[in-house]
Amino acid sequence: MILNEAYSFRDVRYLISARIGERMPARDADGNRPPANLPPDLRPISYDVELSFLDYPVKTLLDAGTVLVRLDFPVSFALFMNVWWMRKAVLETILHGADPGSAALRREWQHATALPKAAKGTRTRIVEIILTGQVYAWVGKASPLFNKRGGAEQIYLPNLAKGAGPNRSDFARLHTTCTLPAI
Numbered sequence: 060m061i062l063n064e065a066y067s068f069r070d071v072r073y074l075i076s077a078r079i080g081e082r083m084p085a086r087d088a089d090g091n092r093p094p095a096n097l098p099p100d101l102r103p104i105s106y107d108v109e110l111s112f113l114d115y116p117v118k119t120l121l122d123a124g125t126v127l128v129r130l131d132f133p134v135s136f137a138l139f140m141n142v143w144w145m146r147k148a149v150l151e152t153i154l155h156g157a158d159p160g161s162a163a164l165r166r167e168w169q170h171a172t173a174l175p176k177a178a179k180g181t182r183t184r185i186v187e188i189i190l191t192g193q194v195y196a197w198v199g200k201a202s203p204l205f206n207k208r209g210g211a212e213q214i215y216l217p218n219l220a221k222g223a224g225p226n227r228s229d230f231a232r233l234h235t236t237c238t239l240p241a242i
Contacts, residue, residue, distance in 0.1 A: 061120070062230050063195035063218055068116060071197075071217045072108045074142065108142075108197075108215055111173070116199035116215060125190045126234065127214060130168050130182045133238060137225030138186065144196075144214040145172065147187070153211065161239035171211035173204040185237040192230045194219070 063071070109115065127144035157167035165182055168174070174182075196216040201209035219228050
């Protein structure tokens with residue numbers, strides 16, 4: 060079966076985030092949800108991914124051999140748990156549109172894809188993966204969020220690490236990484 064073939068966008072559009080609820084997992088070891096009366100800073104939150112797209116994203120079949128890239132932090136764990144990617148051609152467009160220098164590249168990337176400002180550290184690593192099998196992903200233009208303009212094509216690809224662990228994938232492999240100076 061092709062990754063995400065059986066899913067519609069409605070099935071995968073709510074991304075569970077532990078950023079706010081870091082101290083409390085979405086479920087405990089027995090699979091139980093946390094009590095509903097927890098303070099807001101302890102509750103896991105659900106984020107509607109559709110808000111990140113200008114229009115409703117299109118479910119798209121990506122073939123084996125497709126190269127995807129992302130701007131990431133110098134040390135990141137769970138590489139294949141990341142869900143936001145872009146085609147290499149989109150990166151090249153951003154590179155040609157940015158002033159020379161790593162800070163300008165990061166700024167242009169963040170504005171084009173409407174990335175929020177990094178809370179900790181600086182995104183200084185470009186990660187490139189190659190798909191090793193066919194996958195379905197949702198593709199569309201980034202909506203203007205976080206006071207950024209958006210507009211770049213982005214790819215929402217959930218479940219990439221499914222069944223193989225957060226740093227391994229049955230559908231992709233790490234190709235290269237490039238570290239930008241942290242200016």
